[in-house]
Amino acid sequence: MKRYWKYVKPYLPAFILGPLFMIVEVIGEVVLPKLMANIINVGAADRNVAYIIGMGIAMIFTALLMLAGGVGGAYFGAKAAISFASDLRSDVFDKVQKFSFSNLDQFSTASLVTRLTNDITQVQNLINMALRMMLRAPGMLIGALIMAFMMNKQLALVILVVVPVLAVLIALVIKTAFPKFNIMQKKLDALNSTIQEVLTNVRVIKSFVRGDYEEERFAAANEELKESSLNAFKVVILNMPIMMCMMNLTTLGIVWFGGKQILAGTMPVGDLTAFTTYIVQILMSLMMLAMVLLQSSRALASLNRITEVLDTEVNLTDEGCRLPDKTVNGGTVEFKDVTFRYYKANKEAVLSHISFKVESGQILGIIGGTGSGKTTLVQMIPRLYDVDEGEVLVDGINVKDYSLKHLRDGVGMVLQKNILFSGSIMENLMWGDAGASRQETIKAARAAQADGFVTSFTNGYETELGQGGVNVSGGQKQRLCIARALLKKPGILILDDSTSAVDTATEAKIRESFTSTLKDTTKIIIAQRITSVMDADQILVLDEGKIVGAGSHEQLLKECGPYQEIYYSQMDKEVCAS
Ligand SMILES: Nc1ncnc2c1ncn2[C@@H]1O[C@H](COP(=O)(O)OP(=O)(O)OP(=O)(O)O)[C@@H](O)[C@H]1O
DSSP, X not given: OGGGHHHHGGGHHHHHHHHHHHXXXXXXXXXXXXXXXXXXXXXXXXXXXXXXXXXXXXXXXXXXXXXXXXXXXXXXXXXXXXXHHHHHHHHHHHHHHHOOHHHHHHSOHHHHHHIIIIIHHHHHHHHHHHHHHTTHHHHHHHHXXXXXXXXXXXXXXXXXXXXXXXXXXXXXXXXXXXXXXXXXXXXXXXXXXXXXXXXXXXXXHHHTTXXXXXXXXXXXXXXXXXXXXXXXXXXXXXXXXXXXXXXXXXXXXXXXXXXXXXXXXXXXXXHHHHHHXXXXXXXXXXXXXHHHHHHHHHHHHXXXXXXXXXXXXXXXXXXXXSBTTOOOOSOOEEEEEEEEOSSTTOSXXXXXXXXXXXXXXXXXXXXXXXXXXXXXXXXTTTTSSOOSXXXXXXXXXXXXXXXXXXXXXXXXXXXXXXXXXXXXXXHHHHTSOTTOOHHHHHHHHHHTTOHHXXXXXXXXXXXXXXXXXXXXXXHHHHHHHHHHHHTTOOSEEEEESTTTTSOHHHHHHHHHHHHHHOTTSEEEEEOSSGGGTTTSSEEEEEETTEEEEEEOXXXXXXXXXXXXXXXXXXXXHHHHHO
16 A cells, blocks of 8 residues: 555645545534424424524525535545546556566556556546545544434434444445456456457458457457446445335334324424434445445455556566666677576477677578577567576677667667557658658668658658558558668667568668668568578578577578578479469
C-alpha cells in the first residue's frame, strides 16, 4: 500500500475535502427528521404556525447545506479518484515501456491493455465511491443510531437485533464474490486477447476464409466472460434484495411496537415518523458500506494485477553499466563464446558457443535455415536480450557497459516484422531521427531505394499511411523501414531479412548504395537468399544455434557443406525459373 501513497500525496486536499463535505450532508440528513418530528409533535399539535414556519426555514437552510455538501463531496471525490488513476496509469505505462523483450514475453499485449484501462478504472471507481461513502456511511450510521436511542431506547433495541444479522449476511456475500471477480477479470483478459488478435490479423483471417472459425472463438470467449460475470453478479445482486427485505421487516417491527406505544400514549406520533426515517438511514448506511466493500473486492483483484506489472523486475537495465557516457563510434562487433536460452531451464540452447568478429565498416552476412537462431543472435547486439554465457563487445567494450540509450542509438535495426505508424511518410521516416532535415530524410530514402515510389505518389512524402502501413506494398514497407533506420546514422546497421519482399534488382541497388553512403557503418545482413549476402566480407552459416561455417562466399562454397547445399538449391531454382 505504501507504494500507492505517492499517488495520494499530490491530491491530499481533495482526498480530505471529499469526505469532509460528505459529513456536512450527513449532518443535514440526521437533523432533518428531528425538525420534521418537531413540526408534527409541537407545531401541528399546538397549532403554532410561527413555530412551523421557523422549523420550515431551518429545514430549507439544512437542505441547502446538504446540497453544498453533496456537490463538494462529489467534486473532490471525483477529482481525487481521477487524478490518482491518471498518475497510476502513467506509471504503469512507463513501466511497460521499460520492459525488456523477455519481460514482454511474460504478459500478453491484451492483458497489459486490460490492466492499463479496465483494471485502473475499477480502482478509480473504488476511490471515488470510498471517498464519498467513507465518512458518510459510518457518520450516518452513528448519527442515526444516537438520534434513535435518544428518541426511544426501547424501540431502538429492534435495530440492535437487525444490524448483526445484516452484517453477517453482507460479509458472506463479499467473501463469495471476491474470487469470482478475480476469475471475471481473467476472462476479460482472454476476450481482449481474442479481439486484439482478430482485429490485428483481420486481413489474414479473410484471406484464409477463417471468419466463421474466429467468430466461434470470439463467441466462446464472450460466453465465458458472460458466465463468469453472471456468476459474480449473481452473488452481488443478492445484496439489494436482502437489504430491502431486512429494511421492510424492521420498519414493520418499528411500526408494530411504535404503534402500541402511541396507543398507550408513551410516544408522540411525530417521533414514529422520525424513527422510521432513522431506521431507513441506518440500513441505508449499512448498504453503502456493503457496496464499498463489494467494489473493494472487485478493485482489489484489479489492484493485484496492476501491482504485478509494477512489481515486475525489469531484467535488462543500465544497472552495472560502467561507461554511461560512452557512445558507439567505430562499430566493431565481436561475439565471444556466446550461449543463450529463452527458457533458462531448457537444456538445449538457442545459441551455443558463438564466436566471431566484424570490423568497423565491414558487411557481415548471416544465413541459415528457419529457426537456426539468426534473429536471436543479432538481438544480442542492442541488448534486446542479454547473453547467458560469454560476452558481446561493441568497439571492444561489453554491451552491458554502455547505457541502453547510447547503445541502441548506435545500432539501427530493421526487424523482421516491419512496423510503420499511422501518419505521413515523412513523419514515419523522421521517427528514426526527429531532428533530421528534409534533405537528410530524402537522402536516406534514396539510399533505401524508396524515393522513387514515394515521389510517384500524388502527395509524395506527405502521403498518409494507414495503421501499420497498410496502403503500401510489402517491399515498399521494407524500404521505408530501411530508410528510417538509415536516418539514425547508426554505427551498426542490422537488417533482419528486411529485403525479402524486394525484387533482386532493387535489392542490389540498395546494397550498392550501402557501399557508397554507409562506408563506415558496420552492416549485418540476415537473408534467406544467398545473392543478398554473397558480396559480404564475411558470412556466418548458422544451424541449430551453432556456427557451421564462416568466411567469404568463395571460401564457403569450397569448404562448407551446408552453404553449398543452400547455394545449389537456390541456383537450381533460378535456373528452373529462367
Ligand atoms: N521470444 C521467444 N521466446 C521463446 N522462444 C523463441 C523466441 N523467439 C524465438 N524463439 C525460438 O528460438 C529459436 C531461434 O529463433 P530465431 O527467430 O532466432 O530463428 P531465425 O533463424 O531468425 O528464424 P527465421 O529465419 O525463421 O526468422 C527458434 O526455435 C524459436 O522457436
